[in-house]
Amino acid sequence: MAEIIQILLSDSFWAASLRIATPLIFGVLGALICEKSGVLNLGIEGIFVAGAMSGWMAVWLGAGLWGGVIVAGLAGAFFGLIHAILTVPLGLSQHVSGLGVTLFATSVSYFFYRTALPDVSSPPRIEPFRPLEIPILSDLPFVGPVFFQQTALTWLALFMVGLVWYIMNRTGLGVAIKAVGDNPNSVDAQGLSVYGLRIGAIVVGSALMALGGAFLTMSAFDAFFFGMVNGRGWICIALVIFASWKPGKALFGALLFGAFDALQVRMQTEVGAKVPTQVFLAAPYVLSIVALVIAARRAEYPRALLTPWFKGQR
Amino acid sequence: MTSPPVLHLNGLTKTFGSVQAAQSISLELFKGEVLALLGENGAGKTTLMNMLFGHYMPDSGTIDIFDTSGTAKPLQLGNPQAAIAAGIGMVHQHFTLAENLDALDNIMLGSERFFDFRRNKTKAMQKVQKIMDDSGLAAPMNIPVGKLTVGERQRVEILKALYQDVKILVLDEPTAVLTPQEADKLFENITTMTKNGLSVIFISHKLREVLAFSNRIAVLRHGRKVGEISSKEANERKIARLMVGEETEISSRKKMKSGEAVLELDNLTISGSSKRESISNVNLIVKKHEILGIAGISGNGQTVLANAISGLLKPSSGKIKLESEILISNDPSNIIQAGVGRIPEDRHKDGIVGQMTVAENMILEDLSNKRIQSRGLLNREAIIQHCEDLSVKYDVRGPGANASARLLSGGNIQKLILARVFEAAPKLILANQPTRGLDMGAAADVANRLLEARQRGSGVILISEDLDEILSLSDRIMVIYDGELKAVETHDRETIGLMMAGEAA
Ligand SMILES: Nc1ncnc2c1ncn2[C@@H]1O[C@H](COP(=O)(O)OP(=O)(O)OP(=O)(O)O)[C@@H](O)[C@H]1O
Ligand SMILES: [Mg+2]
Numbered sequence: 001m002a003e004i005i006q007i008l009l010s011d012s013f014w015a016a017s018l019r020i021a022t023p024l025i026f027g028v029l030g031a032l033i034c035e036k037s038g039v040l041n042l043g044i045e046g047i048f049v050a051g052a053m054s055g056w057m058a059v060w061l062g063a064g065l066w067g068g069v070i071v072a073g074l075a076g077a078f079f080g081l082i083h084a085i086l087t088v089p090l091g092l093s094q095h096v097s098g099l100g101v102t103l104f105a106t107s108v109s110y111f112f113y114r115t116a117l118p119d120v121s122s123p124p125r126i127e128p129f130r131p132l133e134i135p136i137l138s139d140l141p142f143v144g145p146v147f148f149q150q151t152a153l154t155w156l157a158l159f160m161v162g163l164v165w166y167i168m169n170r171t172g173l174g175v176a177i178k179a180v181g182d183n184p185n186s187v188d189a190q191g192l193s194v195y196g197l198r199i200g201a202i203v204v205g206s207a208l209m210a211l212g213g214a215f216l217t218m219s220a221f222d223a224f225f226f227g228m229v230n231g232r233g234w235i236c237i238a239l240v241i242f243a244s245w246k247p248g249k250a251l252f253g254a255l256l257f258g259a260f261d262a263l264q265v266r267m268q269t270e271v272g273a274k275v276p277t278q279v280f281l282a283a284p285y286v287l288s289i290v291a292l293v294i295a296a297r298r299a300e301y302p303r304a305l306l307t308p309w310f311k312g313q314r
Numbered sequence: 315m316t317s318p319p320v321l322h323l324n325g326l327t328k329t330f331g332s333v334q335a336a337q338s339i340s341l342e343l344f345k346g347e348v349l350a351l352l353g354e355n356g357a358g359k360t361t362l363m364n365m366l367f368g369h370y371m372p373d374s375g376t377i378d379i380f381d382t383s384g385t386a387k388p389l390q391l392g393n394p395q396a397a398i399a400a401g402i403g404m405v406h407q408h409f410t411l412a413e414n415l416d417a418l419d420n421i422m423l424g425s426e427r428f429f430d431f432r433r434n435k436t437k438a439m440q441k442v443q444k445i446m447d448d449s450g451l452a453a454p455m456n457i458p459v460g461k462l463t464v465g466e467r468q469r470v471e472i473l474k475a476l477y478q479d480v481k482i483l484v485l486d487e488p489t490a491v492l493t494p495q496e497a498d499k500l501f502e503n504i505t506t507m508t509k510n511g512l513s514v515i516f517i518s519h520k521l522r523e524v525l526a527f528s529n530r531i532a533v534l535r536h537g538r539k540v541g542e543i544s545s546k547e548a549n550e551r552k553i554a555r556l557m558v559g560e561e562t563e564i565s566s567r568k569k570m571k572s573g574e575a576v577l578e579l580d581n582l583t584i585s586g587s588s589k590r591e592s593i594s595n596v597n598l599i600v601k602k603h604e605i606l607g608i609a610g611i612s613g614n615g616q617t618v619l620a621n622a623i624s625g626l627l628k629p630s631s632g633k634i635k636l637e638s639e640i641l642i643s644n645d646p647s648n649i650i651q652a653g654v655g656r657i658p659e660d661r662h663k664d665g666i667v668g669q670m671t672v673a674e675n676m677i678l679e680d681l682s683n684k685r686i687q688s689r690g691l692l693n694r695e696a697i698i699q700h701c702e703d704l705s706v707k708y709d710v711r712g713p714g715a716n717a718s719a720r721l722l723s724g725g726n727i728q729k730l731i732l733a734r735v736f737e738a739a740p741k742l743i744l745a746n747q748p749t750r751g752l753d754m755g756a757a758a759d760v761a762n763r764l765l766e767a768r769q770r771g772s773g774v775i776l777i778s779e780d781l782d783e784i785l786s787l788s789d790r791i792m793v794i795y796d797g798e799l800k801a802v803e804t805h806d807r808e809t810i811g812l813m814m815a816g817e818a819a
Contacts, residue, residue: 170432170433171430175423178414179419179423183410185408188394189404190398191395191397191398192395192424303413312392
């Protein structure tokens with residue numbers, strides 16, 4: 001017990017939590033935007049891979065770090081567009097299309113990786129984002145290391161939480177997205193385009209997801225590895241439900257998961273000798289499931305989620 | 315007609331598969347005019363208006379809109395945005411509201427720019443307030459639409475159309491869920507608005523309001539326009555003959571001795587999250603061979619009461635007894651098994667499963683029937699046969715047993731539900747607003763079926779806002795107001811009307 005308290009009081013633990021949460025924040029916001037418009041995007045896992053791989057490769061090819069971020073966003077938007085076309089005007093099963101996009105985006109990313117680097121055993125490294133040090137603030141006790149040793153991408157993620165909240169709750173666009181996810185006829189009857197809104201939401205949401213992937217190769221690590229996304233996309237799908245489709249709660253959920261994960265790593269070193277490491281590795285997922293079970297019962301699903309809409313049909 | 319035309323529909327045609335919903339329909343509308351569009355359920359009224367508003371793309375035909383100088387401009391077809399831009403507003407037959415948003419957001423949807431740093435809700439609210447004052451239609455603006463009653467939602471729909479500064483207003487059965495007083499008020503205000511140049515097309519099955527408030531009447535039958543008369547020259551008989559070619563009459567209610575109690579509510583109380591979701595200390599008895607009419611303006615607890623009896627809501631206290639057995643509530647399937655047949659208020663949402671076929675919907679509440687299954691396996695052919703038999707018996711018309719139920723017109727959906735309920739020979743029938751939105755013929759059918767059930771020995775609870783319906787069908791009448799149910803000893807219209815408005819008689 002004392003060990004846990006020790007860990008919880010250390011600034012490095014909280015800094016790690018925020019770092020681990022960052023890709024999840026991007027992913028969960030992306031999934032939230034898609035689902036608010038009424039479309040589930042299971043392409044998220046593959047879009048993470050595509051973002052991770054394309055951003056890193058762009059930097060390696062000399063695009064600069066922010067150039068890499070943009071490339072990752074565009075790659076996400078591209079795969080999002082495929083999912084959008086399949087599920088919105090064509091009205092295909094959102095589950096099947098999403099899983100298809102995940103498989104497709106993952107293999108395309110691996111393909112490009114292998115084509116560009118046919119016979120390397122370890123990938124070339126790039127110079128990743130550095131922590132944003134801010135004079136004075138960075139030297140504050142506790143707060144300094146937790147917040148001011150994060151990279152620009154973490155700050156971007158936090159900013160996105162506010163931006164997405166603002167758009168969803170304070171702009172006409174947000175109102176329209178919420179309406180199309182609840183009853184597409186409501187926006188159709190007001191002369192707005194159901195297809196336009198949904199496709200737009202999926203494309204933008206997917207671009208955000210890809211930034212989550214880009215964080216992995218351009219900030220958390222400095223290279224691309226196979227399997228490095230490792231289920232983070234799926235976690236985001238669960239976190240959206242946990243967050244009841246609210247950006248603020250999404251941030252909280254991502255941080256909670258980040259904290260579990262950071263705790264698990266530290267617990268391993270503390271009591272690892274007595275308990276098998278697999279237990280610790282599984283802990284964040286188990287705890288997420290428990291949290292989800294508690295939260296999901298009250299979750300209010302967008303009413304039109306998973307239901308395709310066709311013009312001129314009743 | 316001396317005033318200039320504002321709209322011209324030329325030969326609009328639309329087919330859905332094998333259904334000819336509209337066949338070369340032409341129609342004119344003049345400035346400041348109120349045109350009523352009449353026709354049986356499934357005649358093609360909604361289809362025609364959906365083509366005007368751009369929801370449906372006509373197979374052939376054109377639409378011309380006249381501007382103030384009187385020159386005709388063709389309207390771009392199949393595009394609601396073009397229709398709105400041309401000054402056309404439409405109130406749809408079925409709600410087009412996002413239930414997760416409040417009424418004001420629904421009203422503002424589409425008429426504001428996507429990126430304004432501050433949405434001007436205050437200004438929009440002022441405009442809505444003015445429209446509410448002018449039109450006499452009020453609804454709460456700041457709670458999610460999902461929490462509003464059907465009547466309130468209908469008012470939000472109308473406010474939404476008026477908010478767009480329309481020149482031509484289309485109302486598809488706007489009064490189906492309004493009280494008579496509200497409907498009259500609405501039409502009075504529409505009459506005022508037409509003086510200022512608004513032209514109105516409205517669809518209704520209520521001949522009284524059609525005759526009172528329209529200038530001209532156009533009648534559709536089986537997708538064709540079969541007549542047009544000036545309202546001054548029209549009377550109920552003439553219109554009915556045009557609409558159906560014949561008249562249906564409600565058989566009269568014969569005196570009958572009621573039997574022992576079928577349903578008994580004993581101090582039933584439900585405390586919902588708000589007053590409108592609650593009922594308190596409801597006591598009632600329904601006997602065999604008896605129709606108990608419950609009158610009241612919607613939103614006074616009818617829905618809660620009906621949901622409690624059908625097991626969708628758990629009572630906070632009190633008992634529900636069916637033939638003196640206490641019903642385990644909170645379990646709808648149990649209650650259906652026990653012999654309660656339900657005709658729900660929102661037939662589209664709670665009465666059918668729209669994606670499933672007509673035949674499947676027909677057997678939905680009776681899956682264990684040996685006629686359609688053996689050892690848990692359904693027999694497709696028997697199901698379709700069963701559906702076809704019942705379709706003939708109950709006159710359900712539509713695209714066939716294998717079509718999705720959502721494609722049926724409102725009246726035929728109701729007949730489907732009647733067929734399902736009546737075939738189960740229930741002890742108690744719970745009919746909640748059963749004739750809402752039905753044409754005269756279909757409404758008479760429903761009334762006759764309820765009388766027939768009474769004859770057969772069922773107890774019937776008839777919940778309705780339509781006082782005429784209550785008065786003509788009920789053996790006993792109770793009034794629900796603000797969650798409280800009171801017995802009325804008379805069949806006196808005025809007394810009951812006052813009680814419905816909350817003024818104790
Ligand atoms: N989108 C659609 N797809 C298939 N069939 C349709 C569609 N819309 C309407 N129909 C069919 O066209 C016919 C006309 O329907 P419509 O809704 O226009 O009738 P209505 O006159 O408005 O009837 P009601 O009084 O019941 O509202 C019906 O047979 C209906 O089943
Ligand atoms: Mg209609």
